[in-house]
Structures are given as C-alpha cells and as structure tokens.
Amino acid sequence: MAEIPKQARAVIIGGGISGCSVAYHLAKAGWTDVVLLERKQLTSGTTWHAAGLIGQLRGSQNMTRLAKYSADLYVRLEAETGVATGMRQVGSISVALTAARHEELLRQATLARALDVAVQEISPAEVKAMYPHLEVGDVVGAVHLPLDGQCDPANIAMALAKGARMRGARIVEGVKVLAVTQGAGRVTGVDWESGGERGHIAADVVINCGGMWGRDLAAASGVTLPLHAAEHFYLVTEPIDGLGHLPVLRVPDECAYYKSDAGKMMLGAFEPKAKPWGMGGIPEDFCFDSLPEDFDHFQPILEAAMHRMPLFQTAGVHTFFNGPESFTPDDRYYLGEAPELGGYWVAAGYNSIGIASSGGAGMALAAWITEGEPPFDLWEVDIRRAQPFQKNRRYLKERVSETLGLLYADHFPYRQVETSRGIRRSPIHAHLQARGAVFGEVAGWERANWFAREGQEREYRYSWGRQNWFDNQKAEHAAVRGKVGLFDMTSFGKIRVEGRDACTFLQRLCANDVDVAAGRIVYTQMLNARGGIESDLTVTRLSETAFLLVVPGATLQRDLAWLRRHLGEAFAVVTDVTAAEAVLCLMGPAAREVMQAVSPNDFSNEAHPFGVAREVEIGMGLARAHRVTYVGELGWEIYVSTDQAAHVFETLIEQEVTLCGLHTLDSCRIEKGFRHFGHDITDEDHVLEAGLGFAVKPGKGDFLGREAVLRKREAGLSRRLVQFRLTDPEPMIYHNEGVVRDGRIVGTVTSGNYGHHLGGAIGLGYVPCEGQSEAEVLGSVYEIEIAGRRHRAEASLAPMYDPKAERVRM
Known part of the structure; x- marks a missing residue:
C-alpha cells in the first residue's frame, strides 16, 4: 500500500470517474496537496460498467456547457496522459415515433442552435442512410448531433487519475474511509482503514464522490444526500459482420439506446418502472460486481428492439448485464458544499449520465472549491436544493423506481412525478382536494396547480400545446384580474432572523435598505460579490430585533445556508419557521371588500398601505396580513398559524372568491414581468441587468x-x-x-x-x-x-x- 499522508488540503472519497475528475481539476488548479482514497479499486463501483455515451446537449445552457466541456476534455485527454480513452465522435441520432416526441426533439434542436451545439434535423430516409440496420417505417422525424460520441469509461477515469498524479495529486486504492471528522461546524479530516491498519488525514476540504455509497457516507456526517441505487440493464451481441462505427442511437419512445462497439451492438434500457437496489446498503465486498440477470424485466425492451433493428433476431447474445447506478429524486446530480457542514463537498448521483457529466462537473466543483464561488450558475445541480426529508429511504426507493424511466419519457411541460407523493401538505390540503384541486409537487410540498370543474377529470393530459387545464387556468386568471382569487402559498420558505445584530447583519447581506420601521415589508435580493442574485425575497421587520424573510419553497435550504455562512460573529439567530405558518394569498381588485367582510380591521390605503404587514382578526382567528403581490393586483398574503389556518380558510371561502392554482399565479406574474428565481434570475445574472436596480440602494452603506x-x-x-x-x-x-x-x-x-x-x-x-x-x-x-x-x-x-x-x- 502506498504511504498515506497525515495531512492534505483536500481528501476525495471515491475513485470512480467523478472522484478522478475532481482530483484532476483540483490538481490542475494548483492544489497539488490532494489525496483520493478508493475503498477497493478505481472504477470498481459503477464507472467500469457504464455505457460511455457522450452527449453534448442538455436541458439548459449551463448543463450543456458542462457536457461540452466533458466531450472536449475527453478528446484531448489521451494525448495529454498517454492513456487510450476510446473517445470517438461518431455522432448521435435521436428518433421520434410520435408527433409529440418529434416536437420535443425539434425544441431541443432549437436549444442546440442557441447554445452553439452542432445539430441537424433529419428525415426518416436520412436516418436510414446513416443507420441502415434500422427499421424507419414508423419514424416521424429525427435529430442528429454530429459531435456526440462514445468512449471507454474506465479508461477515461484512469486517464484522469494519471493526469491528477502528473500534477502532484496522490491516489491510493484499498483504503476505506471510516468517518469524516468535524469540529466547530467544519470538516477536520477523515479516519481511514486499510488491511487492519488505521489512521487519520487532517484536511480542510473533504469531497464525497462515493456514488451509490455516498448517501450513507453523508448521513454519517449529518449531511443530506438523497440518492438510491437502481438496477440498470444492457445487452451486448456477439460480433456482427460489417457493423462498423455507427452513431449512438436513441429511441426514447421504446426506452432504448443502441451503441456499436468492437463489431458488437449494445442495447440499453431506461424502462418505465425500474428496480431499486441496495435498500439495506451496498454490500461491503462489492467490487466490479454485477447483479443477477432478470430477463423477464428486460424482455419488453428486447422485443421492441427486434422489430426496430432486425439484426437482434439473429445475433447471439454475448453479455446480458445488470449493474447498479445511483439515481436522485429529480434526475439531476448533486454538486457543491453541503449546507449542514462547512468544507464537506459533494459530487454524486449522476443518474446514468456520469461519464458525460463528470468531466464538466469536476471542473466546476474544483473552481467552486478553489475560488470560493461557482464558475457560473449551477443551481440546477446544487446540493442545497435537497430537502432534509428526502434522505428517507422508503421515499427514495419509491421515487427512483420512476426517475430512471423519466430520463427517456416525454419531457412535457408541467409533467408531474407520480411516486413518493403527499409528504408535505398544507393544513388546508383536504379542503382544496375536496374543491377540485389538482396537485403538483415542489420540494416535497403538495401544491394546488389548478382546480378541476365539477365532473372534470383531475388528471393532467400532457402535450406541447394547450393542455387539458388551459381553460381552467384562463378562468382563474380572469378571476384574479377581474375580481378576486385565493391561493394557498403555505409552501413559501419562512426564515426568522432575530437578535441584537439582526438588522446590521441583514443590511450587510441585502441590497435594499431593510432598516425600516416595524411592520414594513422590503423586496430585496441578496447578492454575491459579482452582483449576481443569490436570493430573491421579501424582508418584513417584525420588531426592533426580529425580521421575517420569505423565500421560494424550493430555495429554502439554499437561503438558510447563505445566511448561516455569512453570520460570522453577529449576535443573531437564523431559524427555519416554515412549518409554523400557513399562507393564504387573496389577490384581485375585490380583495379589500373580502378582507373587510371577514375582519373588523381597516384595510383602506390610509390604514394599510402597500408594503405593510400588521396583525388582523379574521373570523375568530388572528393572522398577519402582508400587503404585497406576485400577481400584480391589489391583495394580501395572510400568514396564519397552522392551527388556525383551516378556520381562516373556511371564513374566506364563505365569500365570493375563486380558488386558484400555481399555474395561474405563474401566468399572472409573467404578464407583470415579475422574475422567477432559478430561471429569470440566478447567481450568474447581475441584478441591474435583471432589471431590479429599483431594489438596490448603494447609498445605504x-x-x-x-x-x-x-x-x-x-x-x-x-x-x-x-x-x-x-x-x-x-x-x-x-x-x-x-x-x-x-x-x-x-x-x-x-x-x-x-x-x-x-x-x-x-x-x-x-x-x-x-x-x-x-x-x-x-x-x-x-x-x-x-x-x-x-x-x-x-x-x-x-x-x-x-x-x-x-x-x-x-
């Protein structure tokens, strides 16, 4: 065994392609004092059996940027390290068998053009010319990306490992990390064991690249890393004469992909209902292992393939492989520093695109670690989007049975997950359900997206055009603009900041002036050093020393982490109080009439102007009414303790109000030009270029x-x-x-x-x-x-x- 140092700047746990990429990029950034520890052998978990498909186009600009970086890196890596990577840019073809899938592919082609990714829309005849083995009689259309490719995953990892060593990083196999040690809210290093010998490495930074082991490793340090292994299948034929180097082929409508390699054809599956694996943890001796065959599970994919590519009817089967990979609740991987523990970083949960993603992910994470901020907006894969409850194993087991298949499902707008639902509910959830609510899920919250009419089915019928709830949204929208609508926004994240230094602390983080009178509401952003938007929120001053921050439900953990990271020596406490209050939003030109009908308080402009919060009576309860809006109408956000929420709702619903869903909230806010965090505004977008200069007060100090x-x-x-x-x-x-x-x-x-x-x-x-x-x-x-x-x-x-x-x- 190689000598293990007692101290390092960074320790990487896990020697798959992800860990090797992080080591390579940290060393390339000048951090030569880096140690990678692998429990068995490099690539022995998932990397060794990956299919090695390298696609450059992803669903957003920055994910595409990372994938393109990976492809470019893998092309030059062999010359740099001398390790053959098997990287061939054979291109890829995605074919559509339905009009809806064709629409999706054409939309992806538009995105590719916008992101400068080479793309061609091709006809079924052109597909046949490029892929003569393919049955194209029912193909509607296709898209060709000529610079996509395929590689040897294990050799890519080995090349990255060699490149890391060439720059001074140390990589040691056969060393198991027993624990990540910590003190004063930060990592201090790792305890390890190898062949009966034990030791400790003191470190400033620890990076969890543990793949399917990563969740339990993180949990031991109090870190949430929601992922779960699932069985993943492919078949490789015996050699086929004259096969040659064909493009990678995806037939998502049949849940299948095809790859020619060394004269053989590979058929891989993303079946609609997957098989979770490793519910009791990953076996200790797992190393270059496969799982038992399940031909019955794979058979529907193979039967479709025998029609799609008749050569499968006669070719012999060389390998039928079943190997585990880790999947996440939303099919996006995790990068970044864990909010629970300083210096604990994560790069894991790649959802079967780890080879194509790890080059770029390693680059981005290394830049984030060494420079203190990500190179560009990475919210889509940020570990801070994970909700604490998502570490629940039953939740993960059920969800990953769906998310594997969703990778190849139609990516319709507003598509809702179906598994692991009903976990976080508003106190008035049953009331809304009884009145026709059709729910969606964000951050585990069940939220009413639209309300079905009497006799109308309460299901989504997905399409790229007007979906079956379009007229429901139109009616709700008209109610908000013309009279009054009621929204349940209990899913808002609510953070209380209080203490002697609360005001000074928030003044230092917020771009607007929050040193206002008690009861005033301030719309503001929290910025990073580049002027990018880290958080979009309202701050309500409750008293001299207490403030309520209201943020989107999806960004709550991110915002809590940002606040706590900058708290320093300030005498203030940051507390998540999301579950303490429900939020009912009454919006529309008749909102004042409704409020006046259910409360003895005065809701006139003089008594309750815009931007003010105050305690009010509603029915027989007490609430706090905030006069703000996200739909561009007169209205109040009513904050009420969860025990009184049902009563307040029942009081309001006695008036002539229309129940409205989140789809209507969004259609109203976009008419008003209000920004949506994570889409219109991110940490990469300068606050002035986002048109939010009105909420920035440089003169305050x-x-x-x-x-x-x-x-x-x-x-x-x-x-x-x-x-x-x-x-x-x-x-x-x-x-x-x-x-x-x-x-x-x-x-x-x-x-x-x-x-x-x-x-x-x-x-x-x-x-x-x-x-x-x-x-x-x-x-x-x-x-x-x-x-x-x-x-x-x-x-x-x-x-x-x-x-x-x-x-x-x-």
Missing part, C-alpha cells in the same frame, strides 16, 4: 455586491432582461425557446407562460445590449423560435401589464 453594482452602473449594461409577447395567440412558450433578434438567435427564453389577459404567450429572456440605448434594444425585430418555427414577438422593458403598478396600490 456597504453590503455584499455593492462594488459590483457601482462598477456595472459605471460601465453600462451588457444585456437586459426583456419581456416578449407572441402576436399569434396560438403558440405556447414554456422555457428555452430561441430568442431571435433581427434574424439571429441571441439567447433563450428564461421562463414562459400564457398571458390570458394580454392575449398570447409571454416569455422573458436576456438580450445583448452592449453600448445600446433602450430605444435601440426595442427597435429590433424580435421572434421566438419554437421547435424550428419562428413567431413574431413584441418586446418591452417595462411590464406589459400595468406598467406603472397602479393596480397594486388601488
């Missing part, structure tokens, strides 16, 4: 991001967030459509929905504007490209609905 705001004001904006409305009322905008300016794609739609009041689909998106005036930005001809077709769009920098915000102050 120093705060995190202030210098970046002043620099941007001096230098001018390089891009602006623009609101678009399609002039044709029929097409639908969701997300990632191409923004076309004067005939050229210049960006993508960051978020979209249908504007029922404005009469067309609405989207937001960034437009380059270096050295240009507002008039020049708006003077261009804009179109939105949807699935290859371009549609004329009106553009505006001011909200298209109520640009002067007169309705919220009625």
Whole structure:
C-alpha cells in the first residue's frame, strides 16, 4: 500500500470517474496537496460498467456547457496522459415515433442552435442512410448531433487519475474511509482503514464522490444526500459482420439506446418502472460486481428492439448485464458544499449520465472549491436544493423506481412525478382536494396547480400545446384580474432572523435598505460579490430585533445556508419557521371588500398601505396580513398559524372568491414581468441587468455586491432582461425557446407562460445590449423560435401589464 499522508488540503472519497475528475481539476488548479482514497479499486463501483455515451446537449445552457466541456476534455485527454480513452465522435441520432416526441426533439434542436451545439434535423430516409440496420417505417422525424460520441469509461477515469498524479495529486486504492471528522461546524479530516491498519488525514476540504455509497457516507456526517441505487440493464451481441462505427442511437419512445462497439451492438434500457437496489446498503465486498440477470424485466425492451433493428433476431447474445447506478429524486446530480457542514463537498448521483457529466462537473466543483464561488450558475445541480426529508429511504426507493424511466419519457411541460407523493401538505390540503384541486409537487410540498370543474377529470393530459387545464387556468386568471382569487402559498420558505445584530447583519447581506420601521415589508435580493442574485425575497421587520424573510419553497435550504455562512460573529439567530405558518394569498381588485367582510380591521390605503404587514382578526382567528403581490393586483398574503389556518380558510371561502392554482399565479406574474428565481434570475445574472436596480440602494452603506453594482452602473449594461409577447395567440412558450433578434438567435427564453389577459404567450429572456440605448434594444425585430418555427414577438422593458403598478396600490 502506498504511504498515506497525515495531512492534505483536500481528501476525495471515491475513485470512480467523478472522484478522478475532481482530483484532476483540483490538481490542475494548483492544489497539488490532494489525496483520493478508493475503498477497493478505481472504477470498481459503477464507472467500469457504464455505457460511455457522450452527449453534448442538455436541458439548459449551463448543463450543456458542462457536457461540452466533458466531450472536449475527453478528446484531448489521451494525448495529454498517454492513456487510450476510446473517445470517438461518431455522432448521435435521436428518433421520434410520435408527433409529440418529434416536437420535443425539434425544441431541443432549437436549444442546440442557441447554445452553439452542432445539430441537424433529419428525415426518416436520412436516418436510414446513416443507420441502415434500422427499421424507419414508423419514424416521424429525427435529430442528429454530429459531435456526440462514445468512449471507454474506465479508461477515461484512469486517464484522469494519471493526469491528477502528473500534477502532484496522490491516489491510493484499498483504503476505506471510516468517518469524516468535524469540529466547530467544519470538516477536520477523515479516519481511514486499510488491511487492519488505521489512521487519520487532517484536511480542510473533504469531497464525497462515493456514488451509490455516498448517501450513507453523508448521513454519517449529518449531511443530506438523497440518492438510491437502481438496477440498470444492457445487452451486448456477439460480433456482427460489417457493423462498423455507427452513431449512438436513441429511441426514447421504446426506452432504448443502441451503441456499436468492437463489431458488437449494445442495447440499453431506461424502462418505465425500474428496480431499486441496495435498500439495506451496498454490500461491503462489492467490487466490479454485477447483479443477477432478470430477463423477464428486460424482455419488453428486447422485443421492441427486434422489430426496430432486425439484426437482434439473429445475433447471439454475448453479455446480458445488470449493474447498479445511483439515481436522485429529480434526475439531476448533486454538486457543491453541503449546507449542514462547512468544507464537506459533494459530487454524486449522476443518474446514468456520469461519464458525460463528470468531466464538466469536476471542473466546476474544483473552481467552486478553489475560488470560493461557482464558475457560473449551477443551481440546477446544487446540493442545497435537497430537502432534509428526502434522505428517507422508503421515499427514495419509491421515487427512483420512476426517475430512471423519466430520463427517456416525454419531457412535457408541467409533467408531474407520480411516486413518493403527499409528504408535505398544507393544513388546508383536504379542503382544496375536496374543491377540485389538482396537485403538483415542489420540494416535497403538495401544491394546488389548478382546480378541476365539477365532473372534470383531475388528471393532467400532457402535450406541447394547450393542455387539458388551459381553460381552467384562463378562468382563474380572469378571476384574479377581474375580481378576486385565493391561493394557498403555505409552501413559501419562512426564515426568522432575530437578535441584537439582526438588522446590521441583514443590511450587510441585502441590497435594499431593510432598516425600516416595524411592520414594513422590503423586496430585496441578496447578492454575491459579482452582483449576481443569490436570493430573491421579501424582508418584513417584525420588531426592533426580529425580521421575517420569505423565500421560494424550493430555495429554502439554499437561503438558510447563505445566511448561516455569512453570520460570522453577529449576535443573531437564523431559524427555519416554515412549518409554523400557513399562507393564504387573496389577490384581485375585490380583495379589500373580502378582507373587510371577514375582519373588523381597516384595510383602506390610509390604514394599510402597500408594503405593510400588521396583525388582523379574521373570523375568530388572528393572522398577519402582508400587503404585497406576485400577481400584480391589489391583495394580501395572510400568514396564519397552522392551527388556525383551516378556520381562516373556511371564513374566506364563505365569500365570493375563486380558488386558484400555481399555474395561474405563474401566468399572472409573467404578464407583470415579475422574475422567477432559478430561471429569470440566478447567481450568474447581475441584478441591474435583471432589471431590479429599483431594489438596490448603494447609498445605504456597504453590503455584499455593492462594488459590483457601482462598477456595472459605471460601465453600462451588457444585456437586459426583456419581456416578449407572441402576436399569434396560438403558440405556447414554456422555457428555452430561441430568442431571435433581427434574424439571429441571441439567447433563450428564461421562463414562459400564457398571458390570458394580454392575449398570447409571454416569455422573458436576456438580450445583448452592449453600448445600446433602450430605444435601440426595442427597435429590433424580435421572434421566438419554437421547435424550428419562428413567431413574431413584441418586446418591452417595462411590464406589459400595468406598467406603472397602479393596480397594486388601488
């Protein structure tokens, strides 16, 4: 066994491709004092049996950026290290057997063009010419990405390991990490064992790259890492004469992919209902192991393949393989520093795209560790999106039985998961259910997305066009704009910050001035040093020393971590109080009449102006009414203790109000041009370019991001967030459509929905504007490209609905 040091700057746990990539990139960044510990042998967990498909296009700009980096790295790695990687850019073809799948592929092609990924839309005849073995009689259309490829996964990992060693990193096999040690809220190192010998490495940083072992390893340190192993199947034929190097082929409608390799054909499966594995933990002696065959489980995939590619009817089977891989509740992997423990970093849970992702993920994580911030927005894969309850093993077992198959399912807008539901519920959940609510799930919360009419089925019927709830949303939208709607927003994250230094602490983190009178509500962002938006929230001052921060439910753990990370020596306490209060939002021009009917308090503008919170009586209960809005109308967010929530709801519903869902909330907010965190605004988006300069007060004194705001004001904006409305009322905008300016794609739609009041689909998106005036930005001809077709769009920098915000102050 190689000598193990007693101290290192960073210790990496796990020697699969993920750990090897992190070691390589840390060493490349100049951290030569890095140790990677592998319990058995490098690649012996999942990497060795991976299919090795290298696809460059992902569902967003930054995930595509990481995948492209991986492909480029793997192409040059062999020359750098001398280790053959088997990397061949044979291209890939995805074929559609239905009109809906074809629409999805065409939308992906638009995104590829926007992200500068080489792409071609090809006909069934062109597919046949490129893939003569394929039956194309029922193929509707296809997309070809010529620079995609395939590789030898184990050799890629070995090349990364060699590259890391060449730069000074130390990689030791046969060493099991027994524990990650900690003190004062940070990691201090690891305890290890090897061949009966034990020791300790003191370290500043520990990175969990443990794959399917990662969850239990993290749990031992109090860290939430929700992933679960599932069985994953593929079949390899005997050699087939004249097969050659074919493109990687995906037939998602048949849950299958195909890869030619060494004269053999591989058939892999992403079956709709997968088989979770390792419920009691991963066996201690697992090393280059496979799982028992289950031909009955694989048979439907093979039967479809025998029709799709008749060579499978005659080719002999060389290998039928079943190996475990780790999957996550949302099919996205985890990167970043765990919010529970300083210095504990994670790169795990790759959902069967670990080879294509690990090159870029290792680069991004190394930059994040060494520079103190991610190289670009990584919220999509940020470990801080994980909810503490998601470590529950039964939850994970049920969910991953679905998420494996969802990778190849139609990626319809608004698609809802079906497993592991009903875990986090509002106190009025049953009330809403009884009144026709159709629920979706975010961060485990069951939220009413729309309300079915009497006799209408309470199910989604997915499509890329107007789904079966479109008219329900239209009616709810009209109620909010014309009279009054009631939303259940209990899923809001609620954080209490209190103590002697609470105000000083928040003034240092918030861009707006929160040193206001008790009862005032301040809309603000928390910025990073680049002026990027780390959090989008309201801050309500409850008293001299207590504040309530309200954030999106999905970002709660992220926001808590950001606050605690910057608390320092401040005499203040940060507490998650989300479960303490329900939130009912009463919104619309008749909201004041309803409030006045259920409460003796005065809700006039003089007594209760916009931006004020105060205690009120509702029915026989007490609540706190916040006069704010996310839909652009007069209204109140009613915060009520969970024990009184049902009573307050029953009191309000006696009035003439319309119950509304989250789809309507979103359609109203996008008409008003309100931003959505994670889509329109991220830590990569400068607060001024996002159009939120009105909420930034540099004159109040120093705060995190202030210098970046002043620099941007001096230098001018390089891009602006623009609101678009399609002039044709029929097409639908969701997300990632191409923004076309004067005939050229210049960006993508960051978020979209249908504007029922404005009469067309609405989207937001960034437009380059270096050295240009507002008039020049708006003077261009804009179109939105949807699935290859371009549609004329009106553009505006001011909200298209109520640009002067007169309705919220009625």
